[in-house]
Amino acid sequence: MPVTIRDIARQLGVSHTTVSRVLNSKQDTFISQGTRERVLTAAQEMGYYPNRLARALAGGRTHMITLWINETHAPFYGRMVYYFQQHVWENNYEMVISAYSGETGLLLGSSEVSGWPSDGIIAVDLLRSMGTPLSALPMPVVTLGVFYDPSVDYVGVDLNAAATEVMSHLLEPGPRRVAYLGIAEPDQRHSIYTRAVREAGLEPEYIIVPNGLRACTRSVVRDYVKAHGCPEAIFCHNDDGAIGAYRGLRDLGIRIPDDVALVGCDGIEDTEYLDTPISTVAQPSEEMCRLGWEYLKRRMADPSLPLQQTVLQARLVIRESSRR
Amino acid sequence: MPVTIRDIARQLGVSHTTVSRVLNSKQDTFISQGTRERVLTAAQEMGYYPNRLARALAGGRTHMITLWINETHAPFYGRMVYYFQQHVWENNYEMVISAYSGETGLLLGSSEVSGWPSDGIIAVDLLRSMGTPLSALPMPVVTLGVFYDPSVDYVGVDLNAAATEVMSHLLEPGPRRVAYLGIAEPDQRHSIYTRAVREAGLEPEYIIVPNGLRACTRSVVRDYVKAHGCPEAIFCHNDDGAIGAYRGLRDLGIRIPDDVALVGCDGIEDTEYLDTPISTVAQPSEEMCRLGWEYLKRRMADPSLPLQQTVLQARLVIRESSRR
């Protein structure tokens, strides 16, 4: 049976209020040096530890942050989990990871959105809007990544400039077979690819993978190349795709970049450790997390703050995989 | 202002108890079809959502699981976070990630060990004991990995057999320079290496890295080889080390496995995607997580259950990096 402040109070013959005061030791509340010490040592000896549930219920603040994120098996998102973890811990918060389930939708007007009530939410790459603006939530939200909700704090990334650069880079040697590899669902990168290819007077060529898993991409690419021959360049939707493709191509003895140029997107560490490091559109994910946390912290401290919104630039990192 | 069961009760002219009953709708509690429906629709319309804080405080169960894990930036642990997430969510729990801070030690006798009270703890690769047995905690704990506490449920991995195999594998071609790469702190793998090398009548050779980061290992290996020449085989403490070493060796134009054989440990996906896939001691991490969750679930359902403890076997996966 856990010991409560009442137990301590009884033991010492004081009121539980006094104990509470000592334990929370605000600067502005005055308590005698004597009782303070007695309470402190008693708490220590009796093995007291605050019940955060009760504390949160009474105090209205949970000291808990919800990280709303999907696909944490992917290194890119896994890394973001790690970054936020660091920030959250360093600031004496706890972090609960939740996933956004598009099916159920958001349960607005309650702190239940996150499964658990929390003091703030970080939402990473939310897939789509949910009808109601995020600002309707009872706690502050900071949105990160592709999804933009004008009503809340936001740290975005602009992939367009870098993606456009990728296409110039790949088309620079002159017209050739440049393919795009990704899942069926189109996005910014997809359309930038298509536009650039069309502008170059070429036909777009899509290598569709059913999911983002490397193993899957590997075999899809193998089959694709066997059936259609190998493109001269491939722009991959993300680095996991690029790595899967890399391996699939190597399986067939195809050389990179001699036979085919490869570019990915995200900037995960793994792309640097292959024999032929892969060019990529590097997202400033560490900075995004740092800034996102900063925004949330400020917002929690002062809800009336003006909207904090920034869009960071991704940058093209050219490595061996696309050098001629 | 969130709507509470009292609000609903007032609105409908019933007691909050009734509302609570309807909402929790136990099979054995009887309530008239009429009120049931009225409460349900009112709750819907008023946008009621239960306060899990209050629910947990009153009910004694949080529906929250604590994952106690470190180094989540490493793919191996990142993956485990993902696996547990899946299990936890599928069972309608929430998951909070905590780190074990050796400095503060454990605060036993309270549910505060995890930062937040939770219904159960999964502790992955706990570094060391904390004086008190884990069974002293107020909630069930399942321990995973290297650390063994006989007093609680446990899913372990035996790396010894596989590590011994690694050494036979590497020494099979006859006596040669076989080095061990790892952090300074010795462990099972380290000692198995040392023993095997000594038994072969050779001198152990250690490549010490200050931390587990790939970038770091990469440069350490480069410097080491420049200074001492290249060993003919390297057994790496883990796959991240192996990948860092791989890249460092390739930087110097050293061929794998022609010039040096490489073996890692853990079995992360990345080792398969290099041009020369790296041999590794694969841990059954998915199975560990599955079983660990199973144990915890059972324990939470029935605390009086006999101890559940299993040790799984890691297995040596030989790939190109160590083939002659």
Added chain:
DNA sequence: TTGTATGCGTTATCAT
């Protein structure tokens, strides 16, 4: 400087 009383939102125990 310290104590009393009340509330946080819910579940649980007894009544009725």
Added chain:
DNA sequence: ATGATAACGCATACAA
């Protein structure tokens, strides 16, 4: 079938 009332452990406005 439903309602009063008491926990749960703590914080806090107000009183002393």
